[in-house]
Structure formats: structure tokens, C-alpha cells
Amino acid sequence: MSPCARSLRPRRSTAVLAVAAATILTFVAAPFADAASPLRSLAETKGKYIGTELTGNMVNNSTVTSLAGAQFDMVTPGNEMKWDTTEPSNGNYNFGPGDRIVSFAQSHNMQVRGHNLVWHSQLPGWVNGVPRNQVQGVMEAHITTEVNHYKGKIYAWDVVNEPFNEDGSLRQDAFYNAMGSGYLADAVRTAHAADPNAKLYINDYNIEGVNAKSNALYSLAQSMLAQGVPLGGIGLEGHFIVGQVPSSMLANMQRFAALGLDVAVTELDDRIQQPASGASLQQQAKDYATVINDCLAVTRCPGVSQWGVGDADSWIPGTFPGWGTPTMYDNNYQPKPAYNSTATALGGSGGGGGTTTGALHAVGAGKCLDTPTTTGTQLQIRACTGGASQTFTRSSSGELSVSNGSYCLDANGRGTSPGTKVIIWSCNGQANQQWNINADGTVTGVQSGLCLDVSGNSTADGALVQLWTCGGGSNQHWTFG
Numbered sequence: 418m419s420p421c422a423r424s425l426r427p428r429r430s431t432a433v434l435a436v437a438a439a440t441i442l443t444f445v446a447a448p449f450a451d452a453a454s455p456l457r458s459l460a461e462t463k464g465k466y467i468g469t470e471l472t473g474n475m476v477n478n479s480t481v482t483s484l485a486g487a488q489f490d491m492v493t494p495g496n497e498m499k500w501d502t503t504e505p506s507n508g509n510y511n512f513g514p515g516d517r518i519v520s521f522a523q524s525h526n527m528q529v530r531g532h533n534l535v536w537h538s539q540l541p542g543w544v545n546g547v548p549r550n551q552v553q554g555v556m557e558a559h560i561t562t563e564v565n566h567y568k569g570k571i572y573a574w575d576v577v578n579e580p581f582n583e584d585g586s587l588r589q590d591a592f593y594n595a596m597g598s599g600y601l602a603d604a605v606r607t608a609h610a611a612d613p614n615a616k617l618y619i620n621d622y623n624i625e626g627v628n629a630k631s632n633a634l635y636s637l638a639q640s641m642l643a644q645g646v647p648l649g650g651i652g653l654e655g656h657f658i659v660g661q662v663p664s665s666m667l668a669n670m671q672r673f674a675a676l677g678l679d680v681a682v683t684e685l686d687d688r689i690q691q692p693a694s695g696a697s698l699q700q701q702a703k704d705y706a707t708v709i710n711d712c713l714a715v716t717r718c719p720g721v722s723q724w725g726v727g728d729a730d731s732w733i734p735g736t737f738p739g740w741g742t743p744t745m746y747d748n749n750y751q752p753k754p755a756y757n758s759t760a761t762a763l764g765g766s767g768g769g770g771g772t773t774t775g776a777l778h779a780v781g782a783g784k785c786l787d788t789p790t791t792t793g794t795q796l797q798i799r800a801c802t803g804g805a806s807q808t809f810t811r812s813s814s815g816e817l818s819v820s821n822g823s824y825c826l827d828a829n830g831r832g833t834s835p836g837t838k839v840i841i842w843s844c845n846g847q848a849n850q851q852w853n854i855n856a857d858g859t860v861t862g863v864q865s866g867l868c869l870d871v872s873g874n875s876t877a878d879g880a881l882v883q884l885w886t887c888g889g890g891s892n893q894h895w896t897f898g
Contacts, residue, residue: 456756457490459763460720463713463858466491466528467763468722470684475730476521484750485726486525491572493530493683493722494518499539503563507543507555512566519570530683530722531567533575533620534560535604537590545591552595557607564611573616575652575683576608577601581621585633601637602646609647620652620683626663627672638676650679655708656724657687659697662704667711667783667891674717682708684724686743687755688733693742702754705745706896709762713858714780714891726750762896764858774810776801777817777869780858781891782876788819788841795838796826796882798871811897815851815863818844825850828884833865837884858894859887868893 460467467488472495475481485492496502497514504510522529535556547555564574580587580601587593592600605617619638624631634651641648651673653666663669673680687704689697712718725731727746734741745755777786778801785801786809801807809817809826817826819841827842828849844850848864855861860869862884870885871892887893 454760454765456488456760456763459760459765461490463763465712465718465763466720466722467759468493468528468530468720469726470495470722470724470730471518471521471726472496475726476517480750481726481730482521484746486521486527489527489723489726491528491530491720491722492518492522493532493724495532495724496539498531498563498567499533499536500544500559501539501541504559505541507547508558510562510566512563515567519567523570528572529567529570531564531571531574531615532683533578534563534608535576535592535600536578537588537592538579540591547591549595552591553600553603556592556596556600556604560604560607561611564608564615568612569614571612571615573618573650573679573681574608574612575620576604576617577619579621580619581624581630581633583623583630585629598637602641602644605641605646605648613647616649616679617647618650618652618679618681618683619648620654622654622656622684624651625653625655625657625669625682626665627669631669635672635676638673638678642676642678648678650681650719652681652683654724655682655685655721657685657704659687659689659704660700662687662707664783666708667714667781670711670715670718671891674715677717679717679719680715681719682712682721685721686724686731686733688737688740688743691739691741698742698754701742702758705755706758706762709759710778710780710894710896713762714894716889764855774808775897776803776807777809777860778896779871779892780894780896781874782871782880784876784878784880786882786895788824792824792842793829793840795829795840797878798875798880798882799878809897811852811854815853816844816846817850817852826852828862828865831864832884833862833867835867835883835885837865837867839869839882839884854895854897858896860895860897861887869895 456467468491469485469489470493494515497518519529608617624634670680687701712721723744725744727750728742728744729748731743733743745753747753779798782798784798785807787797787799788806809819811817824841825844827840829838829840831849851863853861865884867884868887870883872881872883874892
């Protein structure tokens with residue numbers, strides 16, 4: 418949902434699957450990152466962005482703006498580019514509020530996500546009163562004028578926002594009633610004509626996992642691309658309930674990416690029933706890490722944006738009474754566990770997790786590296802348990818030891834060729850037992866330079882782990898901690 422301070426209305430949220438093994442991480446508390454390692458720098462190291470939303474008086478609050486400018490490198494205006502602000506009456510435009518946010522972004526070297534051009538909500542009454550045979554002209558004029566005004570200043574536009582009902586049918590709003598389903602393609606083509614360099618998205622909520630709604634959007638995207646419509650991306654809003662990040666989110670992102678589309682998380686928050694317990698805040702931290710890791714595992718995921726800077730800015734309490742604390746900063750803009758897990762997932766404190774002890778989590782499979790009981794046996798991935806066989810300690814020399822520190826991760830026979838087995842062996846300090854945990858999410862052998870790899874891109878319990886040429890696949894992405 419794309420909420421506003423003037424008109425916050427609750428919506429039904431479909432039940433989503435319980436959090437799965439991909440979200441089960443063993444966390445060791447990470448410290449609040451200092452100014453030398455803000456989230457934006459960590460994200461940029463991985464080729465991603467980390468964004469936030471600003472709206473209303475937030476741009477006049479120095480605490481908010483200093484934090485936003487330091488930690489984030491993408492800004493989404495919450496209300497300032499929506500139709501009721503930009504064209505409150507037919508042909509009369511007001512770009513001042515949006516211009517102020519763009520100016521803030523430019524002064525802090527941040528990109529801007531335009532939000533949004535066509536939406537059934539926050540639509541001024543005059544649009545709904547336009548005769549049906551004139552709606553297309555009004556829509557095209559609005560898109561063209563707004564996109565032209567911001568041409569060259571906007572990274573991406575949410576061209577059409579929330580077009581689907583929960584069952585996968587299209588909402589019967591002013592645009593659909595006048596133009597049928599063709600209004601979506603027409604809107605995207607019109608925006609592209611006005612700014613060919615902007616990435617053009619369809620954005621919606623409750624499409625994060627595989628379900629009727631996301632299936633309908635997937636079919637629509639296939640159809641639009643087949644017609645040559647310049648659709649560039651899909652926005653997954655990411656308004657979650659704590660502990661309910663869909664287990665199918667990564668697979669869903671991957672299938673849209675396979676169409677050649679970018680897939681971004683555009684409005685992330687994770688609401689908790691109040692009062693928030695320590696356990697719920699830790700679960701929120703795991704949820705945030707899951708979302709970040711899913712994005713890191715998909716090359717065509719450009720980044721993740723949080724909806725609001727801190728809990729004090731959130732739309733949640735006003736829309737869902739009894740719920741709140743949904744962001745990674747509290748009401749005083751102090752970091753919560755979700756901040757630590759986000760920084761860790763992005764490679765904070767030296768990359769790969771910023772901790773010295775924890776699980777090696779296979780991002781693509783949603784499982785953990787598991788050590789056998791017999792030395793010389795090839796390692797496998799299995800469902801994460803948090804047990805001793807899945808807990809590693811990394812030494813200052815790069816050894817990854819398990820259990821009592823006597824046994825280490827080892828490239829079998831000092832092998833340096835793709836396919837070399839990764840085994841457990843008595844720690845000996847040699848180069849084939851030294852590992853780099855890299856900022857891009859890979860784990861590489863110091864001696865071989867090869868990547869720790871889940872054989873055959875398998876996600877099954879018992880899948881074997883080997884060394885292989887680094888290729889950027891999700892089966893070579895790991896988090897440590």
C-alpha cells in the first residue's frame with residue numbers, strides 16, 4: 418500500500434506462508450555501524466541500493482534528513498508525486514512538493530523513485546467525473562506532463578500502482594472502466610515516450626510470494642513484453658506482518674527476473690502487534706535479513722526501499738490499530754535489531770556478516786552448511802537448526818572451524834580445480850583451510866580463488882558442497898552469522 422497522511426484507510430492483507438528455512442539464521446548481535454559503514458555504502462559495494470520514503474514535514478526534520486541522507490541512497494516521495502497533489506484540478510499542476518524532495522535527494526547524492534502516475538486511490542474527484550471517452554486523453558496528458566517535468570531526475574517510475582484485486586482480477590477503476598486492461602500498456606508506453614531512460618514499473622502489494630495475485634501480474638507482464646511494451650520492472654511493496662515473509666518470495670522474484678524485468682522491494686516494513694517483545698524484534702530482524710538476502714540472490718533486484726525512515730514516521734499505527742514498530746529505527750531514530758541484521762546481510766563490519774561465529778547460510782537453498790561426524794567426508798547443506806554441526810568460528814587467519822575448534826573447512830587434497838570436494842579435516846593452518854568471506858556474498862578459498870558452491874544448484878537436504886568457478890549464481894551466495 419502507498420499510504421498518505423491525509424487519507425489512511427486499512428486494507429485486507431492476505432495470509433501468507435509461515436517463514437521458512439530461508440529465514441532461519443543464527444544471529445550474533447552486531448554493533449551499530451558507524452559513519453564509516455552506512456547502509457548505503459554497504460549496499461553499493463554489492464551493486465544494490467537501499468532506500469527510504471520521505472513525505473510531508475519529514476524534509477523539515479533535521480534528525481530525519483541527516484539520518485536519511487547518511488544511511489540511504491534512494492528516496493521515494495510518499496505523497497508528493499501522486500495525482501491529487503500534482504494535478505488537483507484539470508490541467509493545473511503543482512510540482513513544488515515533489516521538487517523539494519528531488520532537491521533534497523540531489524543534495525545528498527541520492528536517486529529518486531517516482532511514485533506514482535496512475536492509481537485508483539488519491540485520485541482527485543474531477544478525474545472520476547471525466548466522461549469515459551475522455552479518460553485516455555486525460556491519463557496520457559497527466560503522465561506526459563509529470564514525467565516531462567522530472568525527466569532526467571527520476572531513476573524509476575511506479576507507472577501503475579496497485580492495479581490488482583486479491584483474486585488476481587484487475588480493479589474496476591476509472592481507467593479500467595474506460596479503457597479495459599489496455600490502460601496499463603498505454604500508461605507505460607506514454608511514460609516511456611516522455612522519458613525513455615527511466616525504468617518503468619508496475620507496483621503492488623501482497624504479490625511478494627507466489628499466489629493468485631502475483632500469478633495474474635506475471636501473466637500480464639508476459640503479455641505486455643510480448644507486445645513490445647517497455648515495461649522495465651515489478652515492484653514488490655513488502656508490507657509484511659512479522660514472521661510472515663513468504664517462503665516463495667525468492668522464487669517469485671526469480672521468475673519475474675527471468676522475463677528480463679527488474680524486481681525491487683519498494684515499500685518494506687514489518688509490523689508487530691503491540692507492545693513489541695524482544696522475541697518479535699528478533700524475528701523482525703530475521704525478516705529484514707531474509708528480504709535483503711533474497712534481493713542479493715537475484716541479479717535483477719536493484720535494491721530494497723523501506724517505507725519511512727523510522728517507526729515515528731510509519732503509516733502502520735494509524736491504519737492498523739494495535740500494530741506498529743515496523744521499521745529498522747525506533748521512534749527516536751535509534752537502530753533496532755532489524756538495522757543490525759540488514760547491515761550484516763549487506764556485509765557490514767568487513768563483509769559476509771560482520772560476525773566471527775555463526776552459521777554459513779546458503780542463500781539460494783535457504784539451508785545451512787552442515788558438517789559430518791567423520792573427517793574427510795564432503796560437507797552438505799541441510800535445514801538450519803542452530804546446532805553445533807552448523808556453527809562455525811572464523812579465525813583471524815581465515816580458518817572456519819567447527820565445534821571445539823579442532824576441525825576445519827578444507828579443500829580436499831589441496832585441490833584448486835572446479836569440483837574439488839569441500840570436507841571437514843583437522844585444522845592445520847594451511848592455505849587450503851583459509852577462506853575469504855566477501856562483500857558480494859561469496860566465500861572463496863584463499864589457495865584456489867574458487868567459490869564455495871552447492872553442487873547442481875540444488876536446494877535439497879544433503880546436497881553436496883564443492884569448489885567451483887565463481888559465476889554469481891545464488892548457489893554461491895552465503896551469509897555468515
